[in-house]
Amino acid sequence: MAEEILRIEDLSKEFVVKKSLFGKPQQTLKAVSHVNLTIYKGETIGIVGESGCGKSTLGRTILRLVDATSGHIWFKGTDLNSLSKEEMRQMRRKIQIVFQDPYASLNPRATVRELIRGPLDAFEIGTPKEREEEVEEMAKRVGIDVDYLDRYPHEFSGGQRQRIVIARALILKPEFLVCDEPVSALDVSVRSQVLNLLKDLQKQMNLTCIFISHDLSVVKYVSNRIAVMYLGHVIELANKDDLYNEPLHPYTQALMSAIPEPDVNHKRKSRPLSGDVPSPIDPPSGCVFHTRCPYATDRCSMNAPELACADNEKGHYFSCYYPHVLSKVADYI
Amino acid sequence: MAKEKKDSYLKDAFRRLKRHKLAMISLAVLIIEVLIVLIMPLFYKVDPNANAGVGFYAKPSAQHLLGTDQVGRDVLARVLSGGRISLLIGFLSSIISMVLGVPLGLVAGYYKGAFEQIIMRLTEIFQTIPTMVLMLVLVAIFSPSVPLLIAIIGVLGWTGYARLVYSSVLAVSQKEYVESARAIGEKDRRILVKYILPNVITPVLISFTFGIAGAILEESGLSFLGLGVQMPQASWGNILNSARNITVLSAYAWCWIPAGVALVITVSAINFLGDGIRDALDTSIKI
Numbered sequence: 113m114a115e116e117i118l119r120i121e122d123l124s125k126e127f128v129v130k131k132s133l134f135g136k137p138q139q140t141l142k143a144v145s146h147v148n149l150t151i152y153k154g155e156t157i158g159i160v161g162e163s164g165c166g167k168s169t170l171g172r173t174i175l176r177l178v179d180a181t182s183g184h185i186w187f188k189g190t191d192l193n194s195l196s197k198e199e200m201r202q203m204r205r206k207i208q209i210v211f212q213d214p215y216a217s218l219n220p221r222a223t224v225r226e227l228i229r230g231p232l233d234a235f236e237i238g239t240p241k242e243r244e245e246e247v248e249e250m251a252k253r254v255g256i257d258v259d260y261l262d263r264y265p266h267e268f269s270g271g272q273r274q275r276i277v278i279a280r281a282l283i284l285k286p287e288f289l290v291c292d293e294p295v296s297a298l299d300v301s302v303r304s305q306v307l308n309l310l311k312d313l314q315k316q317m318n319l320t321c322i323f324i325s326h327d328l329s330v331v332k333y334v335s336n337r338i339a340v341m342y343l344g345h346v347i348e349l350a351n352k353d354d355l356y357n358e359p360l361h362p363y364t365q366a367l368m369s370a371i372p373e374p375d376v377n378h379k380r381k382s383r384p385l386s387g388d389v390p391s392p393i394d395p396p397s398g399c400v401f402h403t404r405c406p407y408a409t410d411r412c413s414m415n416a417p418e419l420a421c422a423d424n425e426k427g428h429y430f431s432c433y434y435p436h437v438l439s440k441v442a443d444y445i
Numbered sequence: 446m447a448k449e450k451k452d453s454y455l456k457d458a459f460r461r462l463k464r465h466k467l468a469m470i471s472l473a474v475l476i477i478e479v480l481i482v483l484i485m486p487l488f489y490k491v492d493p494n495a496n497a498g499v500g501f502y503a504k505p506s507a508q509h510l511l512g513t514d515q516v517g518r519d520v521l522a523r524v525l526s527g528g529r530i531s532l533l534i535g536f537l538s539s540i541i542s543m544v545l546g547v548p549l550g551l552v553a554g555y556y557k558g559a560f561e562q563i564i565m566r567l568t569e570i571f572q573t574i575p576t577m578v579l580m581l582v583l584v585a586i587f588s589p590s591v592p593l594l595i596a597i598i599g600v601l602g603w604t605g606y607a608r609l610v611y612s613s614v615l616a617v618s619q620k621e622y623v624e625s626a627r628a629i630g631e632k633d634r635r636i637l638v639k640y641i642l643p644n645v646i647t648p649v650l651i652s653f654t655f656g657i658a659g660a661i662l663e664e665s666g667l668s669f670l671g672l673g674v675q676m677p678q679a680s681w682g683n684i685l686n687s688a689r690n691i692t693v694l695s696a697y698a699w700c701w702i703p704a705g706v707a708l709v710i711t712v713s714a715i716n717f718l719g720d721g722i723r724d725a726l727d728t729s730i731k732i
Contacts, residue, residue, distance in 0.1 A: 177624055204630040211628075216621035221643040231629040280629060 114152040117320050118174070118288060123147045123183030124344075125166075125173050129393060141393045143169040145344040146183070148419065156314065156321040158335030158352070160328060160367070162389060166344040167324045168212075171290040174322070175209050176200050187288070205235060208281040210310075212293035214273035218265040224251075224276055225261040231284045246283060254279040254309060271302030275309065282313060289314070291323045295330060307334060328371050332356060337427070340364045343392055343400040346419060350428040360422055360430040362405050399432070407434055461725040468721020471714035478711060482528035493522035494677040502697045512699040515687055518677075524703045527679035532711070534595050534680075535661035541599025542660075543653055546606025551637055551645075553607065554614025565611065568604040576601050577666065584672045594673060598660050609652055613645035620644075647726045654719035658712040665708060681708045 124146055130139035143166040151157050159167045172178045174185055176192060185192040187207065195203060211217040218227055225247055232243045248258050254275040265273055274294060281289060291310065295303040311334060314321055325331045331338055331352075338355050340348040340363065348361040359365045366385045387404050390396050396403050402412040411433055422428045462468055491497065491509070496517040499506070503513040511520035553564035583597050617623065618641065626640050661681075667673030668682025669689075676683065681704045688694055688701030 172624075175628055177628060201630050201632065204628065209625070209628045211621050211625055213621055217625040219622045219626070219640050219644075222639075230626070230631065234630040234632070234635070277625075284630075 117153045118151040119186040120149040121184040124181045126181045155336040158331035158338040159324045160331050161341035165341045171292045171324050205284045207288045208286040209290040210281050210294045213297045223262050228279045250279045250283045270298050289319050289321045348430045458725045465721040467717050471717040474714045491519040491522040493526040514700045523679040527681045530680045534664045535657040537595045538599035538660045539656035542602030546603035550607040550610025554611040568607050571604045617644045651723045658715040
């Protein structure tokens with residue numbers, strides 16, 4: 113495969129939810145637990161999972177917007193977690209993020225011109241005139257009319273705001289982009305426009321992306337590989353076609369069967385999952401999915417299965433003790 | 446996209462303020478008042494600190510429009526001169542409070558940790574001390590003068606601003622645009638000045654107007670107790686102080702009513718203006 117650009121190694125993030133009187137953590141929320149993931153240059157890796165599974169936290173940890181509790185993030189051979197504050201700031205020229213909510217992620221008191229120029233100002237790149245040219249060029253690329261640059265973000269629609277956010281994230285020509293649910297807050301009608309814009313820019317700028325979403329069809333559209341997360345764990349990782357055609361983990365299977373089909377004759381073959389996601393404050397022992405898994409045995413509640421390789425050629429990984437049962441079940445579904 | 450050019454937030458707020466009748470009347474009253482205390486002495490050339498030569502407690506007359514006080518000084522000249530001092534103290538000491546309190550609140554709310562602990566515990570300690578008593582003690586230690594009064598009232602007023610800014614910063618820091626500012630590589634200092642400060646300044650402005658009114662009242666209170674502005678220099682507070690007996694109150698009303706009325710009008714106008722600014726800046730209220 114292509115050159116490795118980012119490797120996440122045994123990454124965990126715990127948030128302290130309750131402290132004792134003397135500030136000792138008493139209760140922690142395990143948002144991300146022992147995640148391993150390697151990302152190759154030029155690809156888009158999708159991360160799916162339901163709300164609260166830790167996918168956004170994972171994205172933010174990569175940018176050190178939240179600091180990881182343990183583990184390493186190797187970006188082209190540098191461990192981001194070991195960098196000082198200023199070193200990490202410099203690193204942000206190369207790693208950028210697009211946030212979910214374009215209404216909340218733009219400073220309401222700045223004009224669009226100032227917003228897009230922000231990163232150039234922050235790193236003092238070029239003369240003021242060069243910066244202006246750069247801003248106008250970037251605005252054109254994302255489809256914002258240059259005449260509107262002196263307006264404030266509240267005068268724009270959600271889709272246009274997200275274009276502004278994208279312009280700002282890409283103006284430094286980063287190599288790596290984390291897209292944290294970039295289209296979830298948008299109308300369905302403008303989603304595809306923004307997705308296509310992202311795809312085009314990715315190709316033009318040779319970007320590597322992590323695309324975080326809860327929307328399976330969106331992730332399928334943009335990604336090359338997909339990682340499925342459940343309660344802070346990556347439970348399956350595969351090329352997108354393999355994942356959609358033969359999901360191995362029972363959770364992935366449940367997710368796939370829950371995708372609505374625009375077909376009146378379509379009959380749902382599998383049972384939907386019962387119960388709720390357990391609390392990440394007190395996650396289940398062993399395999400985190402065993403409380404809702406239809407195939408769980410005692411073994412599942414005792415020990416957690418490692419992420420294992422099902423097919424070396426395809427790079428299909430999953431964490432479950434019963435892959436054979438599962439592949440049969442997959443046939444049945 | 447809307448084709449017409451919309452106004453920015455502040456322009457819009459200003460337009461809303463202009464529609465707020467009470468606030469505009471108050472603003473006009475304040476401007477007129479400031480002009481009067483500044484310009485009138487150019488035309489009304491009577492020394493506020495010297496005997497006018499028409500006797501003690503002289504009734505209002507053509508020469509001395511508001512009569513004279515207990516030592517024969519012209520009351521109108523004293524109210525004007527006292528107004529300058531009172532407004533000066535109110536304005537400057539509020540600026541001092543704001544300049545001290547706002548940065549401390551910003552730092553405590555943004556950096557958290559040790560900064561937060563030290564600054565916020567300090568404000569709490571300051572707030573437990575009754576301001577008036579502390580002022581009395583300080584004034585008694587250092588002999589009272591106008592610069593000292595400004596300094597004391599100003600320095601003791603920082604806690605309100607610090608707490609106000611601190612709590613606003615806590616809320617604003619959670620906003621995604623602050624996180625995204627860090628993500629695009631902005632330094633902490635710029636995030637504080639460019640992203641957080643403009644978004645917490647609204648309540649500070651409102652508090653500043655109320656602060657001026659409060660400071661004028663504090664000065665008057667101190668002067669009324671005889672520990673503020675010292676004779677012969679007039680202030681609205683010490684003019685009222687000289688009316689502290691029943692004879693003056695009932696028989697020589699011209700000695701104290703003008704200063705009292707001026708004080709009430711000023712403080713009310715500032716408070717109304719503050720209300721107006723608050724309503725204008727809060728876009729959820731329809732004006």
